[in-house]
Amino acid sequence: MTTTRIDTVRGADGPPPPPRAGRNRLVGAALIVLSLAATLTCYFVFTTWLPNDRTLYREYKAAEACPARRVIPRSENCLRKVTFTVEGTRKTTKNMRATLLGPEPFPRMVVPFGDRGPVLSGLQQGDRVTGTVWRGVVVVVAEGDVRQNSADAPRDEPQMTAAVGTFAGLLAALALMFGAMLAVSQNxxxxxxxxxxxxxxxxxxxxxxxxxxxxxxxxxxxxxxxxxxxxxx
Structure with a gap:
């Protein structure tokens, strides 16, 4: 009887807060922090990453052929064609690249590719190729009349970058909404x-x-x- 009376009094004062309230607040706070990170990512994509990629592509397309020099610098803001010898290649799905040996200042260049393409698929050790170097990286590899862009070549493909920024913006909005709902769920x-x-x-x-x-x-x-x-x- 005493136990029943005590329980009744406690029930009159109202039930204790549910044990999930603290966990909901914690999850809500984590989602709000996630929304802030996603907001910063979205801001960075549309104010820095995307404009920089567009500027880099325009500068690459405007670059002209480099003049002849007795001493060639490692990095030039022009397009220089250099003859390379293929040291080896990797043609797996996750690792597509060619290692090229050339004259100074490009004694050994590792050139990544986005696909096997028309050039990488046929390269063998000892082959002679012509590489176009811009700002210290090989942007095009040619074997005879066949050319292939490397993964380092600037591209006019803003869609993927914009998609990343858009996804980050949507994630920020959803995380903020659900985080706020969980943070006040006990009320x-x-x-x-x-x-x-x-x-x-x-x-x-x-x-x-x-x-x-x-x-x-x-x-x-x-x-x-x-x-x-x-x-x-």
């Missing part, structure tokens, strides 16, 4: 009642029944809900 009943009261108040005005009160069986208007004392249950 969802209060929020729901407040929302209903606001809708009813707008519908009926101050004189209409819009508010629930403890100890009352029906809704009350604004003046009664704020002006009369609470009645004992």
């Amino acid at each position: 969802k009943q209060v929020v729901r009642q407040a929302g209903l009261a606001g809708v009813n108040h707008l519908e009926h005005g101050p004189a209409g029944p819009a508010f629930w009160r403890f100890g009352r069986e029906d809704r009350q208007n604004f003046w009664d809900a704020t002006g009369n004392p609470r009645r004992d249950v």
Whole structure:
């Protein structure tokens, strides 16, 4: 009997907060942090990454052939054709590259490729190829009349970069929305009642029944809900 009385008193004071409330707040906070990171990523993509790629491509297309020099620098803002000898190749799906041996200042160049293409697929050790060097990297490899761009060659393909930024923006919005919902989930009943009261108040005005009160069986208007004392249950 004593135990039953104690439980009844505790029940009158209201149930303790559900154990999931703390976990929901933690998950909500983590989602909000994720939304901030995604927002920064989206900002970086559209303000730095995408403009830089576009500028790099325009500079590459505007580059002219390098003049003849007795001493060739490692990096030039022009296109220089150099004869290389193939040392070896890798043609697996995850690793497509050719290792080229050339004169100074390009004694050994590792050239990555995005696909096997028309040139890489036929290269063998000892083959002679012509590489186009721009700013210290090989951007084109040619064997006879067949040419193939390397993975280092600038490309006019902003779609993928823009897709990354768009995805980051959508992720930021969704993470912020669900994070905020979880962060306040323990107060969802209060929020729901407040929302209903606001809708009813707008519908009926101050004189209409819009508010629930403890100890009352029906809704009350604004003046009664704020002006009369609470009645004992």
